[in-house]
Amino acid sequence: MATSPVDSAKQETEPDQLVKEKPELATPVTPESKQEAESYKTKANEQFKDKKFNDAIQNYTEAIKLDSTNPIYYSNRSMAYLRVESFGYALEDASKAIELDNKYTKAYYRRASSNMALGKFKKALKDYEAVMKVFPKDPDAKAKFAECNKIVNRQAFMKAISIETVTKPAIRSIQVEAYAVEDSYDGPRLEGDITADFMQQLIDRFRDQKLLHKRYAYKILIEIRKYFEAEQTVRDVRFPKNGKFTLCGDIHGQYYDLLNIFKLNGLPSPDNPYLFNGDFVDRGSFSVEVIFTMFGFKLLYPDHFFMARGNHETETMNQMYGFDGEVKYKYSSQMSEIFTDIFNCLPLAHLINDKVLVMHGGLFSKDDVTLDDIRKIDRFRQPPEEGLMCELLWSDPQHFNGRSPSKRGVGVHFGPDVTSKFLEKNKLDYIVRSHEVKDEGFEVAHDGKCITIFSAPNYCDQMGNKGAYINITSDLKPIYKSYSAVSHPSVKPMAYASPLLGLF
Known part of the structure; x- marks a missing residue:
């Protein structure tokens, strides 16, 4: 399995610039549009490597307009959205990539990442399970599955004892x-109340x-x-x-x-x-x-x-x-x-x-x-x-x-x-x-x-x-x-x- 963050031969900016005012308009796919879409993807991949994530998002978007059938474009844009913490958009793109190719493991990773960032660990676990079915021996997939499963189990345990913890905080x-x-x-x-002298000593200690x-x-x-x-x-x-x-x-x-x-x-x-x-x-x-x-x-x-x-x-x-x-x-x-x-x-x-x-x-x-x-x-x-x-x-x-x-x-x-x-x-x-x-x-x-x-x-x-x-x-x-x-x-x-x- 490739380790590159984006599929390819691979500044964060103000999130408000990423707000979608209207749906993206796709054009009919032709050999020419496919070729042009690839050029946008190549440019976006370079911008991603340079951490110019918003610019990369714009160029992945142009690629999608030219060829909306390619799951790689959605998956790559999902990764860029993750980097700028636009987790809702990242989730949407990863799901679209899976819809186009339900065996595309990177898209499952992207969707799992989005769900995790949103605290939806059970949904993330399902996506890791999908990856594990394809790559059961992959150490990275196994580690992510195990870590996510640990969180899901811990949440279930904490929910089971929630009445006790509410009535008696730790x-x-x-x-x-x-x-x-x-x-x-x-x-x-600190033997009595906090004083200004104590706070100055605390600041200095933490500084050291x-x-x-x-x-x-x-x-x-x-x-x-x-x-x-x-x-x-x-x-x-x-x-x-x-x-x-x-x-x-x-x-x-x-x-x-x-x-x-x-x-x-x-x-x-x-x-x-x-x-x-x-x-x-x-x-x-x-x-x-x-x-x-x-x-x-x-x-x-x-x-x-x-x-x-x-x-x-x-x-x-x-x-x-x-x-x-x-x-x-x-x-x-x-x-x-x-x-x-x-x-x-x-x-x-x-x-x-x-x-x-x-x-x-x-x-x-x-x-x-x-x-x-x-x-x-x-x-x-x-x-x-x-x-x-x-x-x-x-x-x-x-x-x-x-x-x-x-x-x-x-x-x-x-x-x-x-x-x-x-x-x-x-x-x-x-x-x-x-x-x-x-x-x-x-x-x-x-x-x-x-x-x-x-x-x-x-x-x-x-x-x-x-x-x-x-x-x-x-x-x-x-x-x-x-x-x-x-x-x-x-x-x-x-x-x-x-x-x-x-x-x-």
Whole structure:
């Protein structure tokens, strides 16, 4: 079986550019069109190798228009969609390739990858089974099948004991006093409440790639769960007339870039409040350091440091994209379960001075959603595959009016008219969301009413994008601050991710 990522003799860009406004139009297939289609495929394959994935997608699309009977074009485009995290489109293309050739094993791999990224492990397992029937002795196929089967079995087990885990979260069994502090431990100690001095020591220790002792780590987790459990689903935030408020987007485990934000904009304090808008963890390999730093500041300044749930503060994402593996490597499996429970308690949105709504993903598949509807969401769970909670975490804006199926396979694309109606109904000025890489770290869309903020520069050490944060002043006017990535220790992104992600 070939090992090349695309069939051949083989920049990520803003996902909104990939939104499909209308179906692709195929032309009658002739020998000439087949030849021309091959030239587009060859060009796309070269672009894929150069990591110009969006350009590759466009050229695979041109090949499909000229010859819509060739499964390789769909399979290759599926792989490119996977690379830009357009999992819904990737799934669609892989299924089309299988429809054209039900023995085309690469297409089964592509579809399995898409289903895995969407957390649909049972469907992925069926595709691995199809590959195994053709290549029963292939070591890679066997490994992927075994890993996926392990996840399916674990999910079945967790479902069977779900009643017990809901009534008695793992955190309640933790006895902090049972974790003795060794004489050799030279890090910060937390005997009472968190102080600013403790936080500075913690930052310095993490910068030096040393861990907080398990005793104090568990103490922070116990206290932060109590706090978030008592939070509202939509947290109301107010700040003084003469002050500023800072909004940050995805951090994704890029701890040293988080420290750079604090260097550029100042450490959190009552006079320098922050809101981090989800996706604190996964992908970057310093997610443990990021999350404990954020939890520490939240406990130190509960009314001046805010955190909202993102789509990566979920069990399935953490199992796939590294946070689960990182916590187990640096601490324990028990702690990983505790993080899952705490993430279930995070607020879903923040309302700033009654006029600016901040959520991780975006708006909804139906009109007439009110702030009260959002406040009534039952958030203490894993997000469902549809509905208001899902869309808050997963949806994306599009540049044209109306709604479209999501490129991610979850949530919805919403246009300027949808944003305008939502703002008018709820008497809001604009919305701020995150969830998407942007070249400058931010994007202003929908006539200035929909702002995207992304704070992980050079995302996954390969995107070349800047990060950004927003300073909001008393008149609610956003001021954008872009910055470049800083160096970090030589631990690659995704170092703790599931082996299944080796497919894409």
